[in-house]
Amino acid sequence: MTDADSAPTTTDGSAASDGPAPIRLGTRASRLAVAQSQDVADRLAKAAGRPVELVTVTSEGDTNRASLASLGGTGVFASALREALVAGEVDVLVHSLKDLPTAPYDGLTIASVPKRADARDVLVARNAATIDTLPEGAKVGTGSPRRVAQLRAKRPDLDVVDIRGNIDTRLGRVEDDLDAVVLAAAGLGRIDRLDAATELLDLGFWPSAPGQGALAVEIRTEVLTSTAKTDENLLAALRKLDHAPTRLTVTAEREVLAKLEAGCSAPIGATAVVDAELLLVSATVYRPDGSEYRTASHAAHLDGSAQDRLDEALAVAGRVAAELLENGAAELADLASSVSREPADGDHSAGPGLATPAE
Numbered sequence: 001m002t003d004a005d006s007a008p009t010t011t012d013g014s015a016a017s018d019g020p021a022p023i024r025l026g027t028r029a030s031r032l033a034v035a036q037s038q039d040v041a042d043r044l045a046k047a048a049g050r051p052v053e054l055v056t057v058t059s060e061g062d063t064n065r066a067s068l069a070s071l072g073g074t075g076v077f078a079s080a081l082r083e084a085l086v087a088g089e090v091d092v093l094v095h096s097l098k099d100l101p102t103a104p105y106d107g108l109t110i111a112s113v114p115k116r117a118d119a120r121d122v123l124v125a126r127n128a129a130t131i132d133t134l135p136e137g138a139k140v141g142t143g144s145p146r147r148v149a150q151l152r153a154k155r156p157d158l159d160v161v162d163i164r165g166n167i168d169t170r171l172g173r174v175e176d177d178l179d180a181v182v183l184a185a186a187g188l189g190r191i192d193r194l195d196a197a198t199e200l201l202d203l204g205f206w207p208s209a210p211g212q213g214a215l216a217v218e219i220r221t222e223v224l225t226s227t228a229k230t231d232e233n234l235l236a237a238l239r240k241l242d243h244a245p246t247r248l249t250v251t252a253e254r255e256v257l258a259k260l261e262a263g264c265s266a267p268i269g270a271t272a273v274v275d276a277e278l279l280l281v282s283a284t285v286y287r288p289d290g291s292e293y294r295t296a297s298h299a300a301h302l303d304g305s306a307q308d309r310l311d312e313a314l315a316v317a318g319r320v321a322a323e324l325l326e327n328g329a330a331e332l333a334d335l336a337s338s339v340s341r342e343p344a345d346g347d348h349s350a351g352p353g354l355a356t357p358a359e
Contacts, residue, residue: 020050026090048237097211102258112217115243117186119213122197125180138179152290186213207269210253252313259321285329296323
């Protein structure tokens with residue numbers, strides 16, 4: 001539900017004025033969610049020329065301390081936000097893209113994907129340890145099935161502990177009952193805590209979640225064809241925030257996940273990079289205990305229009321997923337059990353849940 005107890009405020013915290021109608025941006029209440037939402041709000045306000053107010057929405061993932069896997073995966077964080085957007089309680093949402101199910105959500109569209117932050121995972125450990133130098137039997141915390149599998153694949157001797165909580169809570173446990181935790185570099189960076197990392201985990205041997213490090217700005221689909229001045233203003237501002245290279249790479253990564261028919265909590269890592277008009281997409285599917293994994297990579301040259309390039313990204317990702325499935329990835333990771341319970345309805349033409357920015 002939205003926080004109706006506090007008066008609307010602009011991005012600088014002052015009360016909203018009687019000027020242009022403010023854009024209401026829905027966000028979770030966590031420190032990280034507010035930090036990344038505030039960053040988007042500041043840029044959106046500048047691009048739109050009108051104030052943006054943050055509206056706090058509480059999700060089941062924020063109040064239920066059960067494991068993410070038992071709640072249906074990280075998509076649980078998006079459900080309440082999306083309900084608020086559909087109900088018209090907010091105008092836009094900011095999500096961590098890695099936490100969004102790949103299936104389109106009926107009535108909503110990801111209208112902007114800002115420039116991506118660092119996609120890597122990091123280790124935060126006592127005594128400046130790395131994955132290789134952690135003591136035998138060290139307790140390492142993570143709430144991600146992918147990270148569990150990667151830790152066990154790399155160091156089967158480690159005691160991997162399922163953890164929940166915000167970043168500060170997880171960091172605090174390193175000096176308490178854990179020897180280390182694995183977190184997203186982007187999240188630490190957004191709250192100015194990247195200095196806590198003792199190792200940045202290279203994507204070549206430690207692929208991150210599809211879309212990790214990227215944000216998604218979601219709107220009601222009806223806004224795309226609206227002739228209301230405020231909606232036209234919002235779309236124009238969101239186009240300015242959209243970063244084409246990021247949209248291309250995350251589209252490819254999320255398409256791998258979609259073609260594998262897996263949820264965002266599946267033990268899958270995917271990486272897409274563009275170098276001199278060459279798109280390389282690779283993905284790894286792990287057995288949950290880390291004892292086995294399958295990897296596939298494919299590349300293609302990019303040319304033509306923005307839509308042509310997105311179509312090529314989808315095609316390359318499809319080849320990666322097909323090779324993984326041919327090599328038994330679905331059975332290896334029991335992918336069917338990882339599928340999110342989010343409703344699915346919409347157009348995949350610009351990639352899973354992503355819409356080509358309105359012209």
